[in-house]
Amino acid sequence: MTASRAINGTGYVSEDVRKKVMQAAKALKYRPNVLARSLKGLSTHAVGIMLPDIANPFSAQLVAGIQEVLERSGYTAFLATANRSVEQEKAALRAFVDHRVDGILVATRGTEIGNEAIAAIIREGIPVVTVGRPIENAPVDCVTADHWKGAYEAVTHLIELGHERIGFIGVSPEHAANLRRFHGYEDALKAHGIALRSELIAGPANGPAYATEDDGYAAMMQLGRLKQPPTAVFARNDYTAIGALRAAHELGFTIPDDIAIASFDNIPIAAFTTPPLTTVSQPIGEQGRRAAQFLIDRIEHRFKGQKRELCLECHVVIRQSTGPHRKRSGGGK
């Protein structure tokens, strides 16, 4: 009808009629049916956000950043969680597509299958932007933090404190290859002329997927029982570091005197552990804001290039878990 024109302000409508329509709309509490609209291929003004999980303080800050930008542009966000199950992730992505969101932000860890699912969505013409998960072979914009550099600087910090036997906790040697944080560790050692020792690398064997507190506990137990344990470890993330702390205490090590621990993420708990953790902080909110902007640019056809990638800086937060290193009586080869 003419009503559609009046409400959307498109085409010719006399002021007179327009007012009447608006009044009637208010009186009847009219709300346009988003579904009917999108059935015709129009925008739903909704975007989906795919998260690894919700417990994660990372997710919270990321979503806050994303929402800030989305709201400003009139988009609504629907969230979904994968809970580390590729099945759940695929189901949620499908649900987003089925409900015709205008675009999707993906912040889960990468897997082969997941990447294929994302590529399929792109092929359907729905824009996708990932956070912390660059995707090869598909025109998917990506925003990340420089995990490599963050890890590099944290490990350099350990080296500058005098450590030479520095372990890595949170991934098995076989799966370390595609973990940027591991490369940062590796390269920092190399840059200071320290040889990489695979016996100082410990973590779960289930691929590069994730690493939990329990994984950290197990890994530290393994390293702590070596004839010559490391004098410092870099943990892949704070949860892993917390598990490592627990193991170190049980083994009777004093932190940081016997073993210094640094990690990654700077989650809130990291400031409250005993001792508080030295860890790498990444600009999460900013990643969310940038990613959201990338997505909106795609949705509104303001950016049509092949692929944009953005990498933001991290910084090391120094706390007591790496306090000044004193050589142990029998230690230091």
Added chain:
Amino acid sequence: MTASRAINGTGYVSEDVRKKVMQAAKALKYRPNVLARSLKGLSTHAVGIMLPDIANPFSAQLVAGIQEVLERSGYTAFLATANRSVEQEKAALRAFVDHRVDGILVATRGTEIGNEAIAAIIREGIPVVTVGRPIENAPVDCVTADHWKGAYEAVTHLIELGHERIGFIGVSPEHAANLRRFHGYEDALKAHGIALRSELIAGPANGPAYATEDDGYAAMMQLGRLKQPPTAVFARNDYTAIGALRAAHELGFTIPDDIAIASFDNIPIAAFTTPPLTTVSQPIGEQGRRAAQFLIDRIEHRFKGQKRELCLECHVVIRQSTGPHRKRSGGGK
């Protein structure tokens, strides 16, 4: 077409045709258009979950519980966060309704306006179930934990340790009336013949809405500077308690010897503060599961009564922040 019958398994379709349709569907990667379906008033098999925010570990556990049940019944969940803004909450609820979810789970704190928005949704025929937020005057099912009893038991624990001057942190005396945790505090004192002293109640003046770490800090500063400070405080939630801990340390109080602190929620950090917090744990996952079941019962018309309310038990987790009370030299009137 006949295709619809084949795919949905309704009405008569010969086995022969059914197979052909299924094959074609697979070949074309056919996905039914949920929107078109719901345009006809049918189910979208999606439900909305309205959360206060995401940082909250409460949200995480709640969603996990909810998802568990939803998934089993073939529903997809879309989450949204209110971030303490009634505006955002209303916008998100409207978005859920616009996108025709089958039902909504609401876990935000109550406000007058929010309640009215929920009542309006119910009137539109969309089932709503709330968690921890009973709503008067509307047929909204609700699942809660017994905050009253939890607080009652925590405060009783303090009393049994010998405390008599027990403060309450996290709400101003004027707004305490509709806070169940406060009533638990009040009634525990009364039951043990201890008079309520309004000078020992401190919290933000901005209504019963919420209380943060900063609120806890400010409140403890206020109580700690009294001529006769309390020997114990009960904090409305763990964040508030953490702020209170910080203030107490700054004021030079030793916890628990000078002031014992108990709180509510048992968030993960609570086990890692110095000293670890005695706090009340509520069965969050179970609340989520029950609420989800309530909602599905409504959606699938398996329950048609006026209103169901369910209240689950809490329990006190004793840690070092309330360690055995030793009378202070000059204290204890």
Added chain:
DNA sequence: GCTCATTGTGTTATCGATAACAGTGTTAAC
């Protein structure tokens, strides 16, 4: 006065799924 542009309004068709109905053929019942 005629043509044409401009402004305003109503009509039809469409998106995809499906309910309701209208057919066709086949078998069973009396």
Added chain:
DNA sequence: GTTAACACTGTTATCGATAACACAATGAGC
């Protein structure tokens, strides 16, 4: 052998919004 019941399949109309078009009425320009 006629009627009735059943099995199957195709047709039409519908949900709500809107693009595309058709049709008025008005005024400008020559």
